[in-house]
Amino acid sequence: MISTKPRFLSMGSTLVAALVLAGCTSLAPRHERPAAPVPAELPLPASLAASAPASAASTAWPDFLRSAPLQQLVKLSLERNRDLRLAVLNVQRAQAQLGVTRADRLPTVGAGLTQSATPSGGGTARSYTAGLQVSGWEIDLFGRLANLGEAAQAQVLASEAGRRSAELALVAGVASSWLTLAADTDLLASTSRLVESREASMKLAQLRFDKGAASSLExxxxxxxxxxxxxxxxxxQRQRDQDLNALTLLAGGPVPAELLPTASTSAMAGDTLAPVPVGLSSQVLLQRPDVIEAEQQLVAASANIGVARAAFFPRLTLTASAGQASTSLSDLFSAGQFAWTMSSQLLAxxxxxGRNKANLEGAKIARDIAVAQYEKAVQSAFRDTADALAGLDTWRDQLAAQQTQLDAIRETVRLTDLRYQNGAASExxxxxAQRSLLSAEQALVQVRLGEQLNRVALWKVLGG
Known part of the structure; x- marks a missing residue:
């Protein structure tokens, strides 16, 4: 019996050597995060700058949103929103593509049974083989496949960051729409009360006119x-209906009535949102999902440069087979019939x-574009954060001033009613005075809404 151990060792050592050589070299530039083109510290308002820590921990949305109906609505929206569902599917697609790219680095092994017949001395010589085959396996000498895998991995991370960004935008959108709907509910309720009051006044004016106690002008x-x-x-009413339609779209379907804001769960409630912790360092912006997504796109662009550079060098492919071989089908699986073949091909x-040169130039330009997009993402994040921070003190000051104004007008209305009852003031x-009171009440609702929407925006721009 002929020993096949040396044959196995010879073929195995060749395969091991090929695996060792694969991916030993990478021609891609090393990824370095570009310097953030923004100040090192956030532009905090004076009331926070002295006491703010270097960095602040993020706040999960269940801790930020204190209203139970709003929390339930956000949970429902996360389950049903179509934009978020598309973001999840994009992640799954990127993961599948990564699996394909990783598989390309390993040999594809097939099993088969073949028969061949050739003329020989007036007869026919037949041969039979059965075993495993590896066809066209590329040995990744210059890191082409490794760089493709790195680019695919970066795309997975970018799509995952995109999913988190979509989730963050959805939570902020639902919260903003719910608060806006709550404010419109308040405004509609106060205006309905005004209509009832004006209807009573109209009846009284009509009665006085009919009895000659009031003029036509009155x-x-x-x-x-x-x-x-x-x-x-x-x-x-039209505005509230449109706000409800917008909220329904974000929620991915009809919103249960018990989750809609009412006069008792309106934007006038000051404890709907938790305070947003803010730190000094602008490094927190680098953890935003959209900034992470832009950085991973830059990583993928750098890896693609390695792919383009590898195209200038030869490609080494390996084809091998191992199994049983015999000139007779009946003896195919008999002992001593083992055979193997291996061949390699180096193509340059x-x-x-100029195709490869143009591809490399295009890959370098794509990386420059990715750098610019990353820097723009950081700058946009800084601007959005600065805008929200600028509103912290100003909205609070405006809200306090509006509340003081409303208190003063309420006192004016009370005194005017007393004078009217005593005949010292006219109708x-x-x-x-009542019209001024209504305007002040509605202005307070709008200012409080603005203050709360600014807090939602600050929570969002800080990355949640």
Whole structure:
């Protein structure tokens, strides 16, 4: 019996040597994160700059959103939103492509049974083989396949960052839409109360006019005020319906009635959102999903330069087979019939009309584009954060001033009502005071909404 051990050792050592050589060299430039083209510190308002830590921990959305209905709505939206579903599918597609790229670095082994027949001395010589085959396996001498794998891995990380970015945008969008709907609910409720008051005033004016106690001018003034209130109510009703439609789109379907804001869960409530912790260092912006996505795109672009450079060098491919071989089918699986073959091919490009050079130039330009996009992402993140930080103090100051103004107008209305009851003020003065009160109440709702939307924006721009 002929020993096949030396044959196995010979073929095995060749395969081991090929695996060792594969990926030993990488022609891609080493990735270095570009310097952030923004100041090292965030532009904190004076009230925070003295006490802010160097960096602050992120706040998960369940801790940031304190309203139970809003939390449930966000959970529902995360399950049903189509944009987020597309982002998840993009991650899965990138992972599948990474699997394909990694598989290219390993040999594809097939099993087969073949028969061949050739004329020989007036007869036919037949041969039979059965075994395993490796065809056209590229030995990655210059890191072409390794760089393709690195680029695919970076695309996976970029798509995952894109998914997190989509999730962050969805949570912020749902919160903003819910708060806006709550504010419109407040405005609509106050305007409806005004309509009821104006309707009562209109009935009283009509009654006084019918009895000759009021002039036609007073009657028309009451009618004008009533119609103005009705027009404002119709406008607010339309606005609220449109806000509900926008919220429904974000939620991925109809929003349960119990999760919608009411007058008792309105934007007037000051504890709907938790405070957003802010640190001094602008390095926190580098952890934003959109910035991470831009950096991973830069990593992929650098890896593609290695792929383009490897095209200038020869490609080594290996073809091998091992199994049983016999001239007779009946003896194919008998002992001593083992056989193996191995061949390699080294191919180098001699002339390609400048194709490889153009591909390398295009890969370098693509990397320059990725650098610019990364720097722009960092700058946009800094600008968005600076805008939100600028609103922290100003919105709070405006809210406090608006609340003081509302308190003063309420006192004015109370005193005007007393004077009216004692005959010292006219109906026109009383209506004018009530109109001022309504305007102040609505302005407070709008200012509080602006302050809360600014906090949602700050939470989002800091990466959640």
């Amino acid at each position: 009657l028309q003034s009451a009618r004008l005020l009533l119609e103005q209130a009705r027009a404002a109510r119709a406008q607010l 490009t001699v002339f390609d009309a 026109l003065e009383r209506l004018d």
